[in-house]
Amino acid sequence: MTKSGKTGFLALIIGIALVFAVIVLPLTGCDDGNNGNGNNGNGNNGNGNNGNDNGNSGSGNNGNGNNGGTDQTDNPPVDIMSLPPMKTQFSSYFMIGNIFNPGDVSGSSVTNTRLTRHYNILTAENNMKPSYIAPSQGSYNFTTADSMVNAARASGFKVVGHTLLWHSQNANWMTSSSCTPANMKTYITAVVDHFKGKIYSWDVLNEVFPDGVSASADWKTAMRSDNPWFANQGYSFVYEGFLAARLADPAAILYYNDYNLDNSGKAMMVRNMVKAVNDKYLASSDKPVGESAGRLLIEGIGMQSHHNTNVQASSIRATLNLFKPLGVKISISELDVLGQSYQDFAKAGHGPNKQGSTTVTAQGLQTQARLYGEYFKLFIEFKDIIERVSFWGITDNQSWRSAGLPLLFDSSGKSKPAYNKVIEALGQ
Ligand code: XIL
Numbered sequence: 190m191t192k193s194g195k196t197g198f199l200a201l202i203i204g205i206a207l208v209f210a211v212i213v214l215p216l217t218g219c220d221d222g223n224n225g226n227g228n229n230g231n232g233n234n235g236n237g238n239n240g241n242d243n244g245n246s247g248s249g250n251n252g253n254g255n256n257g258g259t260d261q262t263d264n265p266p267v268d269i270m271s272l273p274p275m276k277t278q279f280s281s282y283f284m285i286g287n288i289f290n291p292g293d294v295s296g297s298s299v300t301n302t303r304l305t306r307h308y309n310i311l312t313a314e315n316n317m318k319p320s321y322i323a324p325s326q327g328s329y330n331f332t333t334a335d336s337m338v339n340a341a342r343a344s345g346f347k348v349v350g351h352t353l354l355w356h357s358q359n360a361n362w363m364t365s366s367s368c369t370p371a372n373m374k375t376y377i378t379a380v381v382d383h384f385k386g387k388i389y390s391w392d393v394l395n396e397v398f399p400d401g402v403s404a405s406a407d408w409k410t411a412m413r414s415d416n417p418w419f420a421n422q423g424y425s426f427v428y429e430g431f432l433a434a435r436l437a438d439p440a441a442i443l444y445y446n447d448y449n450l451d452n453s454g455k456a457m458m459v460r461n462m463v464k465a466v467n468d469k470y471l472a473s474s475d476k477p478v479g480e481s482a483g484r485l486l487i488e489g490i491g492m493q494s495h496h497n498t499n500v501q502a503s504s505i506r507a508t509l510n511l512f513k514p515l516g517v518k519i520s521i522s523e524l525d526v527l528g529q530s531y532q533d534f535a536k537a538g539h540g541p542n543k544q545g546s547t548t549v550t551a552q553g554l555q556t557q558a559r560l561y562g563e564y565f566k567l568f569i570e571f572k573d574i575i576e577r578v579s580f581w582g583i584t585d586n587q588s589w590r591s592a593g594l595p596l597l598f599d600s601s602g603k604s605k606p607a608y609n610k611v612i613e614a615l616g617q
Pocket residue numbers: 224225226227228229230231314315395493523589
């Protein structure tokens with residue numbers, strides 16, 4: 190059978206299974222768990238050109254399966270629990286991830302069936318951030334994070350550790366008057382060691398570069414002034430922080446994570462920093478015993494991808510091409526796409542259940558769908574370097590940017606045009 194023949198056959202089987210499931214099996218309403226209760230949401234600014242709307246037409250069949258080449262944008266909404274697992278559909282390309290919260294686990298397992306059905310790697314939305322784990326010096330509270338990590342692993346997920354160093358949701362003791370390299374290393378060593386062997390990859394450093402930075406800037410001096418470690422000790426904390434994480438758990442893949450990396454200036458800063466840190470590490474003897482000679486220190490770049498309708502796939506392509514020669518893995522680590530421009534979204538604001546005040550139009554949802562489709566075609570094209578695509582939420586109402594209706598599923602768990610376009614990308 191040809192690849193498309195196989196795909197068509199598969200779609201038929203899945204279609205029959207779906208009809209069976211819809212007719213015979215009762216649809217289970219499922220508990221989504223709680224959404225985050227963190228503080229300090231950071232607005233990720235839109236940038237780039239105006240998005241062009243193009244209403245898509247075409248009559249797809251049921252919104253399930255992979256109907257290669259057919260425009261599925263107008264497929265009727267389907268309940269998320271009736272759709273084929275995304276993790277399986279994308280398994281030959283990359284892992285499909287999402288976020289989780291304490292309400293998504295119970296006892297020793299993940300009880301949110303939407304998560305277990307579609308995703309194979311989870312990131313705690315908030316509970317592994319320093320403000321949760323170590324609110325005061327010398328006192329670590331791992332209880333909630335432990336239950337989440339252990340449940341996720343027991344339910345077959347990989348776990349992303351998010352995040353060790355961030356100017357937001359930080360543990361203030363690390364950065365107040367006693368903001369010293371020693372405090373930073375103490376924290377990283379304690380936390381990474383605590384979870385040793387359980388974390389697939391760590392976001393060691395989050396969001397160190399400012400918006401609007403020029404591609405010709407020097408990464409060593411261009412960091413955000415509100416990054417407390419940079420403000421206190423300059424750029425050298427980056428190497429020291431990553432090294433502490435490597436020594437504490439050599440098996441974990443260490444990531445740098447940032448947003449708006451479709452922006453060429455920020456992308457260049459990240460590229461330059463990762464290259465410099467890795468070059469320094471390769472030339473050093475700062476390695477755990479037995480580590481292979483060519484192993485990098487920063488082995489991954491997380492492109493958060495909190496996008497909006499002005500973010501073109503071509504800008505993301507340029508960044509992926511810029512990062513490729515670094516030889517690091519890429520994760521699309523926090524994907525959501527507002528159904529409008531960032532400027533329009535900013536008027537309604539952040540936070541779960543702001544969708545009551547949404548100004549997203551039906552046309553906006555079509556543009557969002559088109560972009561999701563274009564992004565996924567691109568991700569598939571770069572499958573050799575992309576190891577994971579994680580969404581930052583399942584349904585719009587749970588999103589930290591809920592007023593922008595940024596996810597694949599609506600508040601009732603039904604597929605949106607964006608979902609259909611993501612699946613359609615599989616057939617291209
Ligand atoms: C967000 C959470 O989704 C919110 O619940 C919280 O209030 C603020 O943080 N970049 C990141 C994530 O790396 O940790 C942020 O998560 C979103 C932006």
